[in-house]
Amino acid sequence: MNTLQKLQDFLTNPIHTIGKVVDFNSSTDTLLPFDFTASNIELTTEILADTNLFSLWVDRKLVESNAKYGIGGYNEHRTIYSRSGHFDTNEEPRRLHLGIDIWGPAETPIYNFYDAKVHSFHFNDNFGDYGATIILQYQLDDVTLYALYGHLSLKSLTNLQEGQFIKKGKHFASFGIAEENGHWPPHLHFQLMFDMENKKGDYPGVCQFSKRDAYLHNCPDPALILQHTFTSALP
Numbered sequence: 501m502n503t504l505q506k507l508q509d510f511l512t513n514p515i516h517t518i519g520k521v522v523d524f525n526s527s528t529d530t531l532l533p534f535d536f537t538a539s540n541i542e543l544t545t546e547i548l549a550d551t552n553l554f555s556l557w558v559d560r561k562l563v564e565s566n567a568k569y570g571i572g573g574y575n576e577h578r579t580i581y582s583r584s585g586h587f588d589t590n591e592e593p594r595r596l597h598l599g600i601d602i603w604g605p606a607e608t609p610i611y612n613f614y615d616a617k618v619h620s621f622h623f624n625d626n627f628g629d630y631g632a633t634i635i636l637q638y639q640l641d642d643v644t645l646y647a648l649y650g651h652l653s654l655k656s657l658t659n660l661q662e663g664q665f666i667k668k669g670k671h672f673a674s675f676g677i678a679e680e681n682g683h684w685p686p687h688l689h690f691q692l693m694f695d696m697e698n699k700k701g702d703y704p705g706v707c708q709f710s711k712r713d714a715y716l717h718n719c720p721d722p723a724l725i726l727q728h729t730f731t732s733a734l735p
Contacts (some may be wrong), residue, residue, distance in 0.1 A: 503643060503694050504720055510640045511724055518728040519613040519668050521690060522602060524568065526614060526731045532567035533735045534558075534603065537577055551678045555685035558603050570603030570687070571735065574721050577709060582586055598708050598715055599648070599691030600722040606686040607674040610656075613725055614638055618664040619646055622655050622701025624682065630689065632657050633682035633701055636666060636672055645724070648703055649673055650689035651681035689723050 501509075510516055536543070544570040547553045562570060567639035576597045624630040629648035634657070638645040666672050675686045689705055694717050696703060707715040727734050 506643045507640065507645065507720065507724065510643060511667060511728075516614075516640075517680045518725060520611050520729040521612060521613055521726060522569070522604070522608060522688070522729060524729055524733070526733055528725050529568040530566065531569055531571045531730060531733045531735070532565045534561070534570040534572045536573065536597075542708050551685065555678065556722075558687075562603070569605065570668070571599045571600065571730070573597040573599060574723065575712075575716060581677065587675075588622070596709050596712050596715070597705065598707060598719045598725060599650075599689045601687050601689055602726075603685065603687040603690060604667045604675060606675050606677045607653065608686070608688070609671045610652070610671050610673040610675070610688060612636065612668055612672055613728065614640070615668045616666050618660055618662055619696065620700035621660050622660055623654065623657065624650075624702055627683045629682040630702065630705065631683075632676055634660065635696070635701065635703070644694070644733070645674070646693040646703075648691040648705070649688070650691070650705060651684055651687055652682045690726065692720050692722050692725065694718050706733040 511518060543557065548657055550643065558570060574597065577595050588706045616638045619635040619637040621634045623632050632652035632654050634652060636647050636649070653674045653676040656676070675681070675688055677686065679685060691703070691705055693703055702717070723734055
């Protein structure tokens with residue numbers, strides 16, 4: 501049995517209760533799937549280059565759909581990363597998204613879905629980067645799993661220490677404003693990893709398409725966890 505199968509077995513075992521990542525009432529709240537591929541022709545170069553315009557676009561879409569959050573992005577080949585040189589390389593640009601984004605208001609509370617400890621944290625302060633970032637480490641039977649929470653508020657990093665215990669259900673972070681979250685519309689980048697590859701406070705959330713298989717092997721679909729938050733509303 502490989503690591504992904506072990507993780508799936510753990511998460512589907514009824515003796516293990518997985519908590520929420522954000523507040524969501526499946527009876528009354530809705531999600532709006534966002535498409536950030538080349539097929540989204542509404543997102544012009546002008547909008548993407550201006551964080552305020554981009555934020556207004558996200559807000560308008562959520563209001564028009566009466567949605568609590570926008571959602572999407574795992575294994576999505578995104579054109580929006582052309583807005584930042586952070587994702588460009590001399591050989592091949594990074595465009596394949598490895599997490600799921602939850603788009604909503606700044607200061608939206610984020611909760612820990614299972615008992616964990618702080619692996620690392622950092623303020624990745626580049627245009628288009630994660631901004632304030634926390635990585636938690638989970639021990640799920642014999643599976644070690646890491647979860648990266650990116651685009652947080654700076655105050656989410658206050659008084660954190662590596663190795664610190666974070667109880668399941670604890671409100672430990674919040675969505676950050678643009679000046680603190682890497683200059684994006686407010687949202688949470690939620691990503692899972694089996695191997696941190698000796699990195700701390702950071703791990704690629706976007707990869708080159710030519711390296712897709714290797715990165716997806718290490719970064720399982722975050723819907724494995726988020727389905728316990730959004731239930732049937734998750735696309």
